[in-house]
Amino acid sequence: MLHHTFEFQNKKINYQDEGKGDKVLVLLHGYMNSLEVWKYFVLEYMNSFRVIAVDLIGHGESETISEVSTMELQADMIKALLNELNITKCVMCGHSMGGMITLAFAEKYPDMVNGFCLMDSQAFADSENGRKNRLRAVEIINEDRLKFVVDFIPNLFAKNNQPKYASEIEELKTIAVNTPKEGIIAAQKGMIARKDRCDVLSKATCPVLFITGKDDIRIDLDTLLAQACLPQHSEVMILPCGHMAFIEEELKVKRRLRDFTNMCFELL
DSSP, rough: OOOEEETTTTTEEEEEEEOOOOOOOEOOOOEEEEEEGGGHHHHHHHHHTTEEEEOOSSSTOOOOOOOOOOOOHHHHHHHHHHTTEEEEEEEEEEEEEOOOOHHHHHHGGGGEEEEEESSSSSSSSOOOOHHHHHHHHHHHHHHHHHHHHHHHHHGGOGGGTTTHHHHHHHHHHHHHHHOOOOHHHHHHHHHHHOOOOHHHHHHSSSSSEEEETOTTTTSOHHHHHHHTSSSSEEEEEESSSOOOOOHTTTTHHHHHHHHHHHHHHHHH
C-alpha cells in the first residue's frame, strides 16, 4: 500500500488513501503508534470503502509541528488532509489518543462527520492526578525513552493476553522506539492540555460507537457507560480485552466497525 504526503503548517504529514467510493472511513491511531497499526483494517475495508489512515503529528513519518500537539491542532491537520483529498463527509474512528482527536474534530467540524467511533477512548479531561502522571511520563521519556516504551506497551494489553500477543507487542515497541522523542512529548503535553468534551457527545446528532475492553486499566467502564448515554444515537461494544481492542479482538472489531460505517452512510 502506497504512502502519500502533504504539507500542513510547512511540515510533512504522512498518510494512506486506499479504496474508492463515497463511503469514507478515517482511522486515527493512538499514542506512540503509527498508521501501520491499521494495516489489516485497511486491507479488509479498501474493497468496500475509501479508507484514510494518517500518521498523527510527530508520529510515524509525520513531522512534529510545535512543542505541544494539541487535540485541536491535530484535528485541524485532519481537516486540511480531507480538504486536500476533496472529502466532505466521513466516518472517523480514533483509538485512544486518536479518539480524543476525533472528539476535537467532531466539535470543530460537525458537518463533516456522519458518525464516529471512540475506541478505547473517552471524553473527560485528565484529572489532576492524571495530569501529574503525564508530566511524570514526560520526565521519564526525557531520562530514558526506551525504558518508558518497554514498560508502557505491554500494559496496554490485558494481562492474560500478553503472552498471546507477544509478537504484536514487540512490533508496537518498535514503532514507539522509532517515534521521535519530541513527537512523543508534544503529544503527552497535548493530552494534558485537552479539555472535557462530554458536551460534544451530548450535542452529537450523528451515531456514536464506543468500543472498549473489560480489562482496560486505562478506561473506567462505568465512566465510559455514563458517557455512552449522552449522544442521541449511541452504540456500545464491550469486549474481553485490554486497551488494544483492535488487536486483541481484531475480527470482532473489524466486523462491527464495518457495519457501523455502512449504517452511518445509509442513514443520510
